[in-house]
Amino acid sequence: MKRPPILLLAACATALASTALTSTASAAPITVTHFVSTEATLVPVKGAVAVTTAPGDDPTSLEARPWLEAVGRELSALGYGAATPGAADFIVEVHADRDTTHHEHHRGPVSVGMGGESGSRYSGFGMGVGFTFGGGPKDTVATRLVVVIRDRASGRPWWEGRAENIETAKKREAGADVAAPRLAHAVFAGFPGKSGETITVK
Helix, strand or coil: CCCCCHHHHHHHHHHHHHHHHHHHHCCCCEEEEEEECHHHHHCCCCCEEEEEECCCCCCCCCCCHHHHHHHHHHHHHCCCEECCCCCCCEEEEEEEEEEEECCCCCCCCCEEEECCCCCCCCCCCCEEEECCCCCCCCCEEEEEEEEEEEECCCCCEEEEEEEEEEEECCCHHHCHHHHHHHHHHHHCCCCCCCCCCEEEEC
16 A cells, blocks of 8 residues: 655645634634732732532533533643632632524525626626625624632632633534633633733634
8 A cells, every 4th residue: 555645744734734723713702801809919819729610500510511621721720729629729610601693594686787887896897796695694602601719718709700702603613612611711811810801812
């Protein structure tokens, strides 16, 4: 069996890398807002954390798992240790909302119109032909991630981050497996950040 030429393999690798970059570049930006308590600005928020869902959410649900894992990875990267709720310095509450908006799809008509002057931007001869493709607006998924870090002893919130974005429903970035790590990474951008400041993360 002949081995593929090295140049062909290189071309395939380049194409795959280009596809990955295009996918990332096509992702919708994420809007992030931080709220930081006075205590958190005076004392470094470090120590062991227990990551769980916000009150009212089920921490054992499959829906919550990718969000809890993504937030846990980001906190670990920031230097936090992991602990049980009873031994942790901070309790991290995670809540994610995902809403799909369905749009009516209408097929637009094909229109042909005679222009009154030559050099039309459609045909160059005074006749315009217009087609409507795509079936109208696409369904979208709005995702919102809220992370609250509370002091375990007092229960007071030390830090809160909110990340939101809207993706076209059919894009891979709209899936929870991609959205969870993207929004979790974005919500900690510039951590702890300035209280009340809103930034955009691509």
